[in-house]
Amino acid sequence: MNRIAADSLYAVSYRSAWGADPDGPLGHLLIRRLDDHQVVAETPARSEQEARALIAAAEADVRGPADVFESTYGIGADRAADPGPDVTRRDVLRVPGPEPERNRGERIATVDERLTVFPHARDVFVTDQRHLAQCLHPLVSIELSAVDSSLRGCVHLLSPVADLSEEAEAGSDGTTPNWLLFHVDENGLYRLRGNPDLLAEDSITHSSPAHPEAQNQFDATRARWERYGVLVWGETDDPTRQREGWGTDIAVVDLLGGDPGGGNWTAFPPPAGLTLDTDNAVPLLRLDRGRRPFTFVAATAGYPWRPEGADAILLFFEPYTRTAALTYDWN
Numbered sequence: 001m002n003r004i005a006a007d008s009l010y011a012v013s014y015r016s017a018w019g020a021d022p023d024g025p026l027g028h029l030l031i032r033r034l035d036d037h038q039v040v041a042e043t044p045a046r047s048e049q050e051a052r053a054l055i056a057a058a059e060a061d062v063r064g065p066a067d068v069f070e071s072t073y074g075i076g077a078d079r080a081a082d083p084g085p086d087v088t089r090r091d092v093l094r095v096p097g098p099e100p101e102r103n104r105g106e107r108i109a110t111v112d113e114r115l116t117v118f119p120h121a122r123d124v125f126v127t128d129q130r131h132l133a134q135c136l137h138p139l140v141s142i143e144l145s146a147v148d149s150s151l152r153g154c155v156h157l158l159s160p161v162a163d164l165s166e167e168a169e170a171g172s173d174g175t176t177p178n179w180l181l182f183h184v185d186e187n188g189l190y191r192l193r194g195n196p197d198l199l200a201e202d203s204i205t206h207s208s209p210a211h212p213e214a215q216n217q218f219d220a221t222r223a224r225w226e227r228y229g230v231l232v233w234g235e236t237d238d239p240t241r242q243r244e245g246w247g248t249d250i251a252v253v254d255l256l257g258g259d260p261g262g263g264n265w266t267a268f269p270p271p272a273g274l275t276l277d278t279d280n281a282v283p284l285l286r287l288d289r290g291r292r293p294f295t296f297v298a299a300t301a302g303y304p305w306r307p308e309g310a311d312a313i314l315l316f317f318e319p320y321t322r323t324a325a326l327t328y329d330w331n
Contacts, residue, residue, distance in 0.1 A: 006068075010069065011264070011311070015307070015308075029042070041073040058073075106256040109231070109250060121138060126189045126191045134215070137305070139305055140300070141156045142154055144317060153187075153188045154188040155184060155297055178268035183321075217239065217308075228248070253300045258296070260282070265328060270285065273289065311330060314329075
């Protein structure tokens with residue numbers, strides 16, 4: 001009998017305070033349940049050294065047994081994740097035989113001719129929807145031939161200012177919770193399916209400090225990229241400069257091609273006309289019509305680009321209808 005692994009029940013992330021309180025912590029280590037995304041443990045970090053140590057320890061611990069992980073981080077029985085029906089916390093029955101090996105694709109942390117980092121809005125959105133770059137920050141444009149030699153053109157990873165799992169209008173074609181659909185024209189430009197004004201109204205609130213701050217953070221990351229040629233963490237006092245002592249090995253794209261893997265994004269049904277099959281080891285997104293599969297293009301973390309960005313941004317493409325689908329894991 002094997003003990004259930006903690007990373008099948010919990011996700012570890014770090015949330016920067018971004019100077020919100022000069023006398024407060026630098027940020028917090030967060031532990032969330034995968035089933036309902038609720039924070040079950042939160043640990044403040046008061047220095048960069050402490051933050052690095054917390055993250056490293058938690059990422060190692062979450063790969064161990066769930067009961068040990070819960071004890072270490074003070075997760076009580078009332079807050080622990082449910083491992084499923086008829087499963088005890090210390091022991092879990094597993095299907096005999098090896099688990100299928102996952103295709104982990106390619107990680108890219110440097111300049112790459114197949115990618116364009118911080119593409120201009122005019123190269124991402126059609127002319128009459130170019131304003132969407134204010135609420136959907138363009139991170140990376142990717143040549144489709146990088147994942148499938150038969151495909152031509154490019155698609156784009158976008159980081160929404162708002163948490164789409166809460167903000168998107170349920171039932172709106174193309175902007176259902178946690179999903180965005182785009183038609184990709186012959187020039188590789190996105191046209192949002194559905195009413196783009198719904199997304200803009202939810203995500204762009206100029207009277208609130210949230211939007212200008214998000215834009216400032218994104219602009220500072222772009223300034224660091226232009227200065228150093230890599231993604232790096234920003235200084236608190238001057239976010240356009242690299243934070244001293246923090247590494248430079250941040251992925252521009254965590255996963256190019258390969259398999260998308262699971263995560264809390266699979267808990268959100270895709271928009272009408274699409275089906276997400278999670279019965280197999282690798283989630284599969286399809287069009288209902290003709291059961292045409294999407295190609296998984298890429299995934300990357302949103303928070304190195306902006307502290308409140310998603311834990312993961314996932315991008316799929318269906319060549320027959322030229323549909324790009326974006327979905328998100330949130331911290």
